[in-house]
Amino acid sequence: MLARVADNLYWMGRYLERSEHLARFVKIQYFSALDAPYSHKEEMVLRSLLAMSAIEAPEQAPEEEVLYRICLEKENALSLCSSVSFARTNARGARDMISAELWENINKFYHYVTSFPAEGLKSRGMYEFLQQVIMQTSIIKGSIENTLLHDEVWAFIKFGVSLERAFQVIRITQTKLEDVARIEHSAPNSEPVENYQISTLLAATEGFDMSRRYYKAPPSRRNALEFLSFNTEFPRSITNCVLHMQEHIQRINPGKQTGKGSVEFMIGKLLSHLQYLTIEEIEADPSAFLDETQETLYRIGEQMNANYLKY
Amino acid sequence: MERAPLKNIFASYQAYDACFDEVFAEDGTVRPHYHKLYELFSGYTLRDFQELNERTKLAFFNQGITFAVYSDEAGGSERIFPFDLFPRIIPASEWSMIEKGIIQRNYALNLFLHDLYHDKKILKDKVVPADLVFSSGNYNKYMIGHNPVGGIYNHISGTDLIRHRDGKYYILEDNIRCPSGVSYILANREAMKSGLSDLFQESQVALVKPYPVELLATIQSVAPENVDQPTAVVLTPGIFNSAYYEHSFLAQRMGIELVEGRDLLVDNDFVYMKTIYGRQKVDIIYRRVDDEFLDPMVYRPDSMLGVPGLMTAYRAGNVTLVNAPGTGVADDKAVYTYVPQIIRYYLGEEAILHNVPTWHCEKPDDLKYVLGNMAELVLKPVDESGGYGIVIGPQATRAQLDEYRTRILANPRKYIAQPVMSLSTHATYIEDEVMFEPRHIDLRIFSLLGKDRHYVLKGGLSRVALRRGSLIVNSSQGGGSKDTWVLEK
């Protein structure tokens, strides 16, 4: 396979995953805040959305503008709309490798997002929009699973999906931990608020129901952190993502030239680290753990580029 | 023969004057090869058509069968190439003549190209004026003395034909550089099959599906010598090219890689592609990148679409380029007028397909005719391209014609004249009017020439000028297309 095409497939996976997480985070944050148990909700939610998406907006920018920037602004490379657009551009560069079904679904998705009217974003329209984005990414992932050969084409897409998912889970967790810290700062010892934010964190990573089932207890900060970091069976935990990265890279490189410094080596090392780490070790300063893991993932991304994708 | 009933969907159909209508004869009756189709269509309502039309459009859009419009911002907006549900039908007898004519033309043009880049006999024998060839700017010095594998230059041709009011087909243009549009033929057929499946049950229509297989066999037939299992690729300028859909479509159907210039490199006169496991040698490049962008070392140094060193690898015989560079010298508008002479010179045969008749003012008899009939003719300088210096007799003023007469007399060698050709019309569904109306059409035919093999795609791209009265069929200027059926008998 051409290195450039592999690059296209990998980035297609990454942008699709990014779109999905951004859409879900905005949806959960925005709509669950409507009945949240604390004051200055609107300001708080907007700040949190901007932090997670890394999009900038002027201080005091009205809600509508912030939402427009995050969801629809074509000129901003970090917006949801751009993310979908990049996913499609990359799919197009690998058009002859993927199935007609997958391509058509991505193409439809692109046309839906890019032609969505800015006025339509207010109130009901926004819910519809985000719900559609989440649904369509899910359909697209279905086509990835069900219409492609599970060969290296598929593995490059899936590798991109897994790596991006790990990044997004880290990012969402960091953002929510900051929200909690901010609330505690303004209103100390407000347990219901903390519980509320932790629930939002789990919902934004689609882990609410499964963590309840797993722990058989209402969500707590500790359980949520452990669940999202180390649970090997939950598909949105960091450790599970890295497990999948390892699986996919092995499919790409069955020859296993996995010397020191190779991407295979780096993934193996990170995975062992995660598998023997416990919640007790990170609980006191989860942010340091998240930063460090994020940094390692960046380096894995760079090495992936150097080993397979550079052209 | 039955009269066209007034109450059906063709009730208000009004053919253009002085044009050949493909569906209806002059007396308003339906031509025999359209009978079956006409009967089937008469059972439809306009509403049925409207729905079908919408459905087909959406299918094309979702599949990304679109072309980019350059006037918009980078990356551009995408439009579908409008598709008409009423197919154009070519009877078997007409087709066999077209097919023979195309093959004859391809062989003659190929011999012409070989001669131009070797002994130049046809020029020395003054059959084609040397000035005409060398002044075109398309004579490629990097091709001089080079022997492409199998001696083939024009592997892929997209020949444009029209049908004049006399009912005869005429060649309008030989496209033998990087002709495009073949993917629409296949996509149109798919759309027709899903939209109007019952039509196919009734008719014996030649398949267009074999084209990618034939194309692959053709390009493999000209692999460099001593290569056992040649690797072929399609070279595209990239996803922002207006024909990218076609490039990816053909690569996929042939099962070969679609590459961009940046995916390739030349080392020691061999071409390689950069894969995830390292370099892999490439032997055949079906390139959809124009000559001047192929290799920045010899052509445009600013080209980011090409591969530095590609031309030396090509000249060393280590890679085949399809089509060969430098074919543009033979599909030039000025050279076109000499194709009948070219066929006679190399093959000793008369041209099967007509050229648009051309009077060369350098010949005294022709000059006399031209000067006597200026008001009915199209007058052109031989060496200008892009429509410069053309005067259309019936639309010109007396003063313009007098001025042109002076110019011709001052330098008769520089001018040619042709009759005003009329494109035939075909019943076409017009969305805005919600009815069938006549529209002008032409026909692009795709054919292949390989080592010891040739193939003509039984079908074609019938391009439609969707604006009423317009003669412009280009997709960028309001053109659409029709599925084209070649009947098997």
Added chain:
Amino acid sequence: MRYSVHYLARNHYEHPVQEAVLDFLVTPTETPGQRLLGRQSDPRFPGKAYSYTNIFGFEVIRFRAEQPFADCEFSFSFQVESDVQTEALPLAFFPLEEELAIMDSPEFSIDHILFLRPTPSSRLDESQNFFPYQRNISVFDYLLSLRDHIYEAIRFEPGITHVHTTAEEVLAIRRGVCQDFVHLFLAIARQSGIPCRYVSGYLDQGMQFQGAAQMHAWAEAMIPGRGWVGFDPTNKLLADHHFIKVSHGCDYQDCAPLRGIIYMGGGQRTEYEVVVKPENSLVNV
């Protein structure tokens, strides 16, 4: 006459170059009067070299980078022997009518078509042609006068023109270097139907010729019935054993000593050095 020729190019790039392909057209060619006796090269470059023959039959040495680099240096040495004599040339090779008959035959113009068509650098409007051939003297005599006219009309001055300067521009500013003299010569001779080609090479540096410090350019014209003869409008000379030919082509673009595609950002600095010494002085080096 024996020469030792040394060509050196040294490049420095502001940012490391990721990909590069460089072609050197600097090797003295073999002609009936010129022989290449020896060659050495010493490239400092992170990549392999191979050579190919260009469309006019001349050797090009190509380098392609295999690793990023910021500095590179290419040094080539050649030992050449030349015994091209001009005294042996008769003033006219054929009677005038015969020369003209050859020139007017379709074979003559078609066979030499590449050297008869104007190129972007050697384009000149016919109205600007100050010395067209009148067909009343031999082609050789006409070309001698053309050479002299250009020598008189243009002042040798480096730094005014560049490699894309056209014959028309040279005529307007009346200053330039050897390739400008040659492009003008080509433009005018070709308009008269005389096939004429651009030649690049080295000049004996012991002779006080203009243009000897770098690679030099002169013209070769096809004298009907005789063959190609070299004219140097920059020095008002015929090309003899002081001229070491490297290549010819339609114009400068076909003969550029260094040509390349480099993918990089930022600026670059290039130095060239050409040393041509008659072999007898080698003992002093």
